[in-house]
Amino acid sequence: MLSIGQTAWLTLLGILGLLLWKLRPFVVRPFTSQIRNLPGPRMTSLVWGNMKEILDEDNSVPQERWVAEYGSTIMYRGFLGLDRLWTMDPRALNHIMTHSADYQKPPQARMNLARILGKGVLFTEGEQHRQQRRVMNPAFGPSQIRELTEIFVEKSLELRGVWDTEISNSDGVARINVIQSLSKMTLDVIGLAGFNYRFNALKPKGEEDELVTAFKQMFDPQVRITFMMILRNFFPIFNVFPDEQVRGWKRAQDVMRRIGMQLLEEKKAEILREASEGKEKARSRDLLTLLLKSNMATDIPEGQRLSDEDVIAQVPTFLVAGHETTSTATTWCLFALTQAPEVQAKLRAELLALDTDTPSMDQLNNLPYLDCVVRETLRVHAPVPTTTREATRDDVIPVAEPFVDRHGVVQDSIRISKGTPIFIPILAMNRSTKLWGPDAAEFRPERWESLPEAVSSIPGVWGHLLTFLGGPRACIGYRFSLIEMKALVYTLVRAFEFELAVPVEDIQKKSSIVQRPVLRKAPEEGSQMPLLVRRVKRT
Numbered sequence: 001m002l003s004i005g006q007t008a009w010l011t012l013l014g015i016l017g018l019l020l021w022k023l024r025p026f027v028v029r030p031f032t033s034q035i036r037n038l039p040g041p042r043m044t045s046l047v048w049g050n051m052k053e054i055l056d057e058d059n060s061v062p063q064e065r066w067v068a069e070y071g072s073t074i075m076y077r078g079f080l081g082l083d084r085l086w087t088m089d090p091r092a093l094n095h096i097m098t099h100s101a102d103y104q105k106p107p108q109a110r111m112n113l114a115r116i117l118g119k120g121v122l123f124t125e126g127e128q129h130r131q132q133r134r135v136m137n138p139a140f141g142p143s144q145i146r147e148l149t150e151i152f153v154e155k156s157l158e159l160r161g162v163w164d165t166e167i168s169n170s171d172g173v174a175r176i177n178v179i180q181s182l183s184k185m186t187l188d189v190i191g192l193a194g195f196n197y198r199f200n201a202l203k204p205k206g207e208e209d210e211l212v213t214a215f216k217q218m219f220d221p222q223v224r225i226t227f228m229m230i231l232r233n234f235f236p237i238f239n240v241f242p243d244e245q246v247r248g249w250k251r252a253q254d255v256m257r258r259i260g261m262q263l264l265e266e267k268k269a270e271i272l273r274e275a276s277e278g279k280e281k282a283r284s285r286d287l288l289t290l291l292l293k294s295n296m297a298t299d300i301p302e303g304q305r306l307s308d309e310d311v312i313a314q315v316p317t318f319l320v321a322g323h324e325t326t327s328t329a330t331t332w333c334l335f336a337l338t339q340a341p342e343v344q345a346k347l348r349a350e351l352l353a354l355d356t357d358t359p360s361m362d363q364l365n366n367l368p369y370l371d372c373v374v375r376e377t378l379r380v381h382a383p384v385p386t387t388t389r390e391a392t393r394d395d396v397i398p399v400a401e402p403f404v405d406r407h408g409v410v411q412d413s414i415r416i417s418k419g420t421p422i423f424i425p426i427l428a429m430n431r432s433t434k435l436w437g438p439d440a441a442e443f444r445p446e447r448w449e450s451l452p453e454a455v456s457s458i459p460g461v462w463g464h465l466l467t468f469l470g471g472p473r474a475c476i477g478y479r480f481s482l483i484e485m486k487a488l489v490y491t492l493v494r495a496f497e498f499e500l501a502v503p504v505e506d507i508q509k510k511s512s513i514v515q516r517p518v519l520r521k522a523p524e525e526g527s528q529m530p531l532l533v534r535r536v537k538r539t
């Protein structure tokens with residue numbers, strides 16, 4: 001039997017051992033990492049590495065400067081000097097994104113995803129991920145999105161009505177924080193299109209929907225980073241001491257789970273009822289019903305079907321992945337139009353030439369300038385500016401362009417060790433002057449009428465952009481968000497004129513995962529894009 005003193009010593013030793021184990025990469029990697037000889041900036045702090053420069057400046061700006069100085073493939077230091085790979089070589093990026101089993105999301109990022117979203121498609125890796133994508137892909141095909149267009153247009157018109165009322169109440173010109181309304185609109189859309197669930201976020205009926213409350217609780221943008229959060233990130237064992245925030249997440253998760261389960265049961269019953277009545281097509285066209293139908297299809301072998309747990313985990317996954325991304329993209333689109341009045345006028349002229357308030361998907365896709373404006377927005381204002389991966393084994397990454405390492409030796413590949421973090425430079429690739437030309441940073445929709453040859457090497461799933469990533473982990477919802485964005489821009493730009501309500505220097509891009517706008521003078525107010533909105537005068 002151990003005495004209290006001995007138990008305390010053993011516990012202390014255990015904690016010390018765990019600490020040393022966790023700190024091992026920070027101690028060993030600087031001497032063993034295969035990428036330590038890549039060119040790159042000098043480390044400016046032993047504790048912060050190069051992170052201070054990165055956190056002090058706008059997204060990707062320091063890395064773009066380093067690439068201009070040292071070449072397309074560089075190494076810089078993260079927290080406690082941990083090495084990070086940043087490459088803008090299209091061939092290397094293609095290798096990393098297509099070999100998704102060898103380059104996975106870092107374990108800590110996955111742990112946080114699982115804690116908040118459950119084990120949905122954003123979380124899973126390897127065979128489980130392939131299985132989920134196989135069942136889910138059919139729900140996101142072009143013909144399914146065509147069916148959903150009506151919802152995108154209906155909700156866009158509802159938003160038009162809300163802003164119209166605000167204008168009437170403000171003597172003809174309303175000051176509107178557009179990101180707030182757009183976020184409600186896209187939540188309503190993903191509710192209806194995702195699960196046939198009415199959030200009524202744009203036009204609340206009585207009390208706020210409990211799923212909306214749960215969602216807000218989980219993704220509060222004002223969340224404080226506490227010491228306990230950092231500790232829990234490094235040492236999951238500290239999860240046994242939950243604070244109020246963790247308890248709040250747990251309560252929110254319980255609500256999401258309960259409603260997810262209820263939706264699942266209802267939809268399964270509907271599919272079975274319709275099958276027994278001999279109907280070919282289920283009435284509901286939402287993503288969850290389509291996913292369930294695909295999961296129940298006879299060509300999916302029994303062992304490949306998703307469990308109920310897997311299906312329920314997709315509910316918060318769709319909500320998170322498909323909501324703020326599209327609202328933020330549309331917000332930046334309206335912002336870009338305020339900065340380019342001639343583009344706004346040209347776009348409006350094209351949109352008003354089509355004489356309908358309720359366009360179909362094909363009609364939206366046949367508007368060439370609208371297409372250019374949406375592409376240019378997603379290029380310059382990619383909502384997700386970077387994403388991370390970690391090498392799961394030692395590897396040799398091929399490059400399109402040989403580079404010179406720190407010792408002056410020419411290298412034609414990147415040797416990488418297991419565990420090395422990699423940053424995928426979505427925004428930086430989208431605005432690389434080498435690929436897009438000297439005006440790459442400018443918002444110029446006309447560039448899409450004749451693209452430089454070089455951009456065809458960018459390994460993105462859509463439009464020569466990395467906005468939706470590429471390879472097996474590319475965004476599953478890109479067609480969904482493109483048509484939703486087009487329906488919004490079509491409806492809003494036909495109805496209203498937009499002007500920025502504050503000096504442009506006051507708008508700052510604040511990056512968590514998604515790049516949201518905040519006011520430099522009032523960051524505590526959260527996401528803000530104040531625009532002056534007037535009705536379009538039709539002659």
Ligand code: HEM
Pocket residue numbers: 121122123133317318321322323325326329382383384387388467468469472473474475476477478480481
């Ligand atoms: C402008 C809008 C959007 C942007 C910019 C965007 C961007 C992205 C990016 C960059 C990823 C890869 C993340 C990573 O692996 O690190 C991703 C994944 C994903 N997106 Fe989107 N997305 C958008 C809209 C949507 C919509 C509307 C949906 C659903 C309705 C959706 C569902 C997903 C899902 C489920 C994944 C995970 C795919 C996987 O890992 O297999 N996204 N998205």
